[in-house]
Each structure stands twice: as C-alpha cells, then as structure tokens.
Amino acid sequence: MSVKINIHLTHRQHTDNQKSVDVEGETVGEVLTNLCKKYPGLKSEIFDTKNELLKHIEIYLNAESAYPDELKKSTKPGDELHITTILSGG
Numbered sequence: 001m002s003v004k005i006n007i008h009l010t011h012r013q014h015t016d017n018q019k020s021v022d023v024e025g026e027t028v029g030e031v032l033t034n035l036c037k038k039y040p041g042l043k044s045e046i047f048d049t050k051n052e053l054l055k056h057i058e059i060y061l062n063a064e065s066a067y068p069d070e071l072k073k074s075t076k077p078g079d080e081l082h083i084t085t086i087l088s089g090g
Contacts, residue, residue: 001077003031008085014041028059029071031081046083058084 002022007015015021023038025031036043046057052071053059059066060082066073075081 003075003077004080005031005035006080006082008083010085010087011042011045011083014039014045025075027071028061028066028073028075028081031075032059032071032083056086056088058086060084 059070
C-alpha cells in the first residue's frame with residue numbers, strides 16, 4: 001500500500017491534472033523523491049538544487065504540518081501528504 005499525495009492546483013500541470021497520486025516511500029522525503037521520478041516536472045517546483053524543499057513549499061502529513069524536518073518524517077501505508085504552495089503577491 002502507498003501514501004496518497006494531494007497535489008496543489010499550481011502543480012497539477014505536471015501530474016496530468018490529477019488531484020492526487022499514490023506513491024511508495026518510508027519517509028516524506030522518499031515519497032516526494034519517488035513522486036518526482038514519476039513526474040519529473042515537479043522536481044524543480046518542490047526542491048532546490050541541494051534537494052531541500054523550496055521555501056514556499058509546505059508539507060502536511062495527515063492534515064498536520066510536517067515542519068520542521070519534513071523530509072525525515074516517517075510515513076506508513078494509508079498516510080496522506082498535502083503539498084501546499086505558499087502564494088504571495090500584492
């Protein structure tokens with residue numbers, strides 16, 4: 001069984017407009033890495049060149065913020081991740 005990832009509206013262009021996808025992984029970081037392997041266009045939208053989350057990306061694990069150390073949080077089958085983009089503007 002896998003982890004369900006809910007895709008933010010701004011990133012759905014990379015997942016064939018799917019609202020959610022199922023991905024395997026034992027940590028949030030592993031799940032997101034596997035997501036980016038499945039949908040390569042997401043990598044630059046989520047990670048910087050050092051494979052750290054971009055500052056405007058927030059991850060929720062089972063409806064709770066995974067901050068801090070999001071990528072190290074353990075996941076188990078049936079968990080849900082939300083990738084949220086913090087938008088700003090004026």
